[in-house]
Amino acid sequence: MAARTTTSTSRAELIADAALKLLAERGMRGLTHRAVDETAGLPQGSTSNYARTRQALLEAAVRRQAEREAAVLTPDEMPVPDGGTQDLVDALALALHRYLTRHRELLVSRYELALEATRRPELREFYDATGSQFRAPLNALMAAAGSPEPERHALSLVAWCEGLMFSCAVGSYHSEVPDLAELRTGFAELLRGMLGE
Numbered sequence: 001m002a003a004r005t006t007t008s009t010s011r012a013e014l015i016a017d018a019a020l021k022l023l024a025e026r027g028m029r030g031l032t033h034r035a036v037d038e039t040a041g042l043p044q045g046s047t048s049n050y051a052r053t054r055q056a057l058l059e060a061a062v063r064r065q066a067e068r069e070a071a072v073l074t075p076d077e078m079p080v081p082d083g084g085t086q087d088l089v090d091a092l093a094l095a096l097h098r099y100l101t102r103h104r105e106l107l108v109s110r111y112e113l114a115l116e117a118t119r120r121p122e123l124r125e126f127y128d129a130t131g132s133q134f135r136a137p138l139n140a141l142m143a144a145a146g147s148p149e150p151e152r153h154a155l156s157l158v159a160w161c162e163g164l165m166f167s168c169a170v171g172s173y174h175s176e177v178p179d180l181a182e183l184r185t186g187f188a189e190l191l192r193g194m195l196g197e
Helices: 011-026 033-040 046-050 054-073 086-102 104-117 121-144 150-169 180-195
Strands: none
Touching: 011 033, 011 046, 011 054, 011 104, 033 046, 054 086, 054 104, 054 121, 086 104, 086 150, 086 180, 104 121, 104 150, 121 150, 150 180
16 A cells, blocks of 8 residues: 655655555565555655665665654653652653554564664664664663663663563564553663662
8 A cells, every 4th residue: 555645744754654664564575666666656766766775775764763763752852850750750651652552563664674784784884873862862861860870771771671662562472562551660660770769
């Protein structure tokens, strides 16, 4: 089924969104310039004009992946803890629940891109640079929450979230997504363990 163009969606976004959709539905082998044109509902050759090489197409997909993840996870909108971490726990749980229940396709496309980055050094560099935009806000949040080692604690938080997302999106818990209350409990336990609260 072809994607529909809206006035607020640029052709570049349309192409990148179609690429992410294909990655989630068909995997890396299903990502071709022609398939992107078809999925996006664009004339043949449109994707090639925008992204001449496979590397350029993958970079466009990684860039769009990061944009869409930022809109779902809202790292820049996370509350700075003020005398406690409950607001942060609530915000983290809400963002993760939203991702797990409404954006599973986006998770699958991320895993496809991450795996491809392990095989393509030129994509690895681009993937890492694009993903690094999420680190600084998270490190700042952990520092504001009172972490004596914000970078290490941010890594632990990311690893916990990543493990949960993988298990619930494509792993053995794919049919058992935690509800909001369970995620709040998990985040509260994790932060209490790290921060000693």
